[in-house]
Amino acid sequence: MIWRVRRVLTGHDPGGNSTIIADGFAPNVKEMASMPGLALTDLWETRGAPASNAGLEDAADRPVRLEPPKNGSILRIVEFPPDSQWRSRADAREAFGSIGAGHAADKRSSDPMMHRTRTVDYIIVLKGEIYAVMEKGATLLRAGDVLVQRGTNHSWSVRGSEPCIVAAVLVSAKPLGPKKKTSSRKTKKRK
Numbered sequence: 001m002i003w004r005v006r007r008v009l010t011g012h013d014p015g016g017n018s019t020i021i022a023d024g025f026a027p028n029v030k031e032m033a034s035m036p037g038l039a040l041t042d043l044w045e046t047r048g049a050p051a052s053n054a055g056l057e058d059a060a061d062r063p064v065r066l067e068p069p070k071n072g073s074i075l076r077i078v079e080f081p082p083d084s085q086w087r088s089r090a091d092a093r094e095a096f097g098s099i100g101a102g103h104a105a106d107k108r109s110s111d112p113m114m115h116r117t118r119t120v121d122y123i124i125v126l127k128g129e130i131y132a133v134m135e136k137g138a139t140l141l142r143a144g145d146v147l148v149q150r151g152t153n154h155s156w157s158v159r160g161s162e163p164c165i166v167a168a169v170l171v172s173a174k175p176l177g178p179k180k181k182t183s184s185r186k187t188k189k190r191k
Contacts, residue, residue, distance in 0.1 A: 002039045005077050034091040037081025044075040063140035066101035074170045082158045113155040118175040121149040128164030131157040151176045
């Protein structure tokens with residue numbers, strides 16, 4: 001069962017007074033068909049910087065996509081199911097394609113979730129445990145831990161039996177260039 005998030009939005013009435021304009025479960029939820037139990041709940045989106053606080057429009061009322069618009073941001077809750085529920089049957093191409101991110105998947109990796117975004121992400125673990133998996137190593141994150149993901153190739157792994165819930169703020173960033181080739185040849189120092 002997908003974790004539902006109560007979202008409260010503030011705004012201004014016609015007289016310019018602050019007020020609550022919405023209070024209820026966030027309506028913009030997408031469970032990944034090819035990865036059952038993996039769900040994205042988008043709470044808000046900005047489309048530029050500085051962001052606009054004008055109007056009463058629900059900025060999250062649009063299809064769920066992985067990355068924010070250029071110069072924008074997304075506030076999202078992600079529920080990750082245990083690996084045992086999806087890893088052996090995941091279709092990464094379908095999953096990333098369904099959220100407009102076919103370009104993000106690392107097609108060379110054996111990990112179906114390995115991907116790189118054009119974002120800086122602030123990840124806050126709300127419930128459970130999850131491994132942040134990099135090309136070189138992984139680290140366990142627990143409730144209360146924060147990860148700053150800086151355009152790196154990364155994946156996620158829930159190795160226990162309970163889902164993990166994270167809050168994520170994705171901020172548009174300049175894309176990194178291709179990986180630099182490393183040379184095994186040693187450079188001689190000049191005298």
